[in-house]
Amino acid sequence: MDDEKPVRDALRRLLRAAGMRAEAFASGPEFLDSVASLRPDCVVLDLHLPNMSGQEILRRIREREDPLAVVIITAHDTPEARSRCLAAGAAAYLSKPLDDGLLLAAITAAIAEAGRREHKHPIKETKP
Numbered sequence: 564m565d566d567e568k569p570v571r572d573a574l575r576r577l578l579r580a581a582g583m584r585a586e587a588f589a590s591g592p593e594f595l596d597s598v599a600s601l602r603p604d605c606v607v608l609d610l611h612l613p614n615m616s617g618q619e620i621l622r623r624i625r626e627r628e629d630p631l632a633v634v635i636i637t638a639h640d641t642p643e644a645r646s647r648c649l650a651a652g653a654a655a656y657l658s659k660p661l662d663d664g665l666l667l668a669a670i671t672a673a674i675a676e677a678g679r680r681e682h683k684h685p686i687k688e689t690k691p
Contacts (some may be wrong), residue, residue: 564588564618565609565636573608581667595623598631604674605632607666610644612657618647625652632673636661656683 564587565571571587578585586601587596590613594606601678607625610617616637624631638659645656654673657666 564591564594564606564612564617566590566612570609574684577663577666578607578670583670589613589622590615598624598629603631604677605634605670606656607634607670608635609634609646610637610648611639618644618651621648621653630677632670632677634669634673636666650687 565574567591568589571589575585584603586597586603592614598606603655608617608620615677616635621633621635624633632675633653635653636659637644637655637656645670649657652674653664655669657669
């Protein structure tokens, strides 16, 4: 998810070329409205978005106790933002301009880690 259309398009092309299913969103509310129906394995999330910051989106994902892997990207890297995002559960924090190989490796590792977390805490069925 990125607020710049050329960046969204480039990310979508890169991920699809790597054999991943990819959807792109311009804003946090648009993504949050779709996340339940799409059930993605990972979100690549820009920190600076219109209407809602990337940190707010990350917070809302974690409030749901969703194992969704989150890779943060930003053109405005600061030690404070990096620390807050990683403490809030982001699997990776990358600075723009992005290295394609590093991004793909971060996504793959984030999905694997999210899968391990999900299996450690399986949802228990309850009978009526």
